[in-house]
Amino acid sequence: MKKLLVSFAAAALLCAPMAMAKTSAEVSAGAVKSAKHKAESKQVEVVQEAVDAVLLTQKVLTALDKKDVERAKKDLEKAIGKLEVVLAHKDAPALLPIDSSIVAVEYVGDLESIKSTLKLVKKLLADNKIQEARRLLGTLQSEIDIVTVNLPLVSYPQALKLAARYLHEGKTKEARDVLEMALGTLVQNEIVIPLPLLKAEALVTAASKIAKSDKEQALKHLEAAKEELKIAEALGYTSSSDVTYKALDEAIASIEKEIRGKNEAEKLFDELMKKLKEFKEKATKSLHEKKGE
Numbered sequence: 001m002k003k004l005l006v007s008f009a010a011a012a013l014l015c016a017p018m019a020m021a022k023t024s025a026e027v028s029a030g031a032v033k034s035a036k037h038k039a040e041s042k043q044v045e046v047v048q049e050a051v052d053a054v055l056l057t058q059k060v061l062t063a064l065d066k067k068d069v070e071r072a073k074k075d076l077e078k079a080i081g082k083l084e085v086v087l088a089h090k091d092a093p094a095l096l097p098i099d100s101s102i103v104a105v106e107y108v109g110d111l112e113s114i115k116s117t118l119k120l121v122k123k124l125l126a127d128n129k130i131q132e133a134r135r136l137l138g139t140l141q142s143e144i145d146i147v148t149v150n151l152p153l154v155s156y157p158q159a160l161k162l163a164a165r166y167l168h169e170g171k172t173k174e175a176r177d178v179l180e181m182a183l184g185t186l187v188q189n190e191i192v193i194p195l196p197l198l199k200a201e202a203l204v205t206a207a208s209k210i211a212k213s214d215k216e217q218a219l220k221h222l223e224a225a226k227e228e229l230k231i232a233e234a235l236g237y238t239s240s241s242d243v244t245y246k247a248l249d250e251a252i253a254s255i256e257k258e259i260r261g262k263n264e265a266e267k268l269f270d271e272l273m274k275k276l277k278e279f280k281e282k283a284t285k286s287l288h289e290k291k292g293e
Contacts, residue, residue, distance in 0.1 A: 023217075024203060024224035031202030032106060032195055039102050039146055039193070049082040050096035050151040054186070056082070057160070057179055064176055069167060072175075076164050083157040095150035095187060106195055107142035107235065111227065114140060114234045140235055146191040156182055190287040196232035197280040200225040204252070204276060208269040211259055218259060222252050232283075239283035243275045251275060 056079035063072035159182035166175035207221035
């Protein structure tokens with residue numbers, strides 16, 4: 001009986017790596033979850049004084065709409081005071097975050113569905129059905145967007161002070177114009193991280209770890225990685241890297257061939273992961289635009 005129990009224990013140990021092996025879908029899901037968590041952990045904290053200054057600016061405009069100039073003056077003084085507190089710090093940043101959000105949109109279709117959607121979009125555009133085409137194009141994204149709205153510390157306080165001067169001179173229209181212009185100088189920064197490239201990188205990494213112990217699953221991971229790269233390309237995620245989608249596909253094909261043969265692909269894996277990391281980092285876009293309130 002003791003020998004039988006030992007045999008069962010040994011069998012369990014031998015099967016453990018296989019039981020722990022993740023499917024390609026699980027690896028991809030884990031990569032997305034990890035990326036979301038990482039983005040949330042690095043989310044920018046808003047500067048409350050800057051938030052208050054913007055809210056007070058909007059209150060000033062509301063007061064002016066109601067012809068309540070005295071109320072407008074008081075709120076404007078408060079807004080200026082809020083920013084003076086920030087300006088008093090010697091290390092005050094040029095841009096003060098007033099809002100920060102993370103939006104993750106994952107495309108769940110395959111390559112063929114992307115091609116079909118693009119074909120339909122082209123037809124709608126040819127028929128001048130612009131809005132229908134726009135809505136369809138909106139579905140063709142798979143990314144994490146980290147969006148931050150910032151108040152420019154260089155110009156915003158000066159605009160408030162100018163508006164205050166106009167109010168004291170009785171020039172309410174000029175004060176309104178300056179305040180509306182100030183709100184229009186808020187800057188939106190957006191970082192776009194393509195999910196298919198994150199998934200491809202995670203799948204290649206997972207394949208590298210089990211290429212010796214589970215050849216079949218490693219090959220499945222690599223096949224899934226190639227599919228994710230095709231999806232990324234079809235969705236229009238471009239990179240400023242010297243590496244191309246074609247080069248990445250060829251590198252994966254070389255590893256697949258090696259795994260099926262002598263299975264000595266460690267160096268090939270290292271080279272591919274380096275290329276993938278560079279490609280992904282340079283495909284992560286940082287966009288800046290003015291955002292009027």
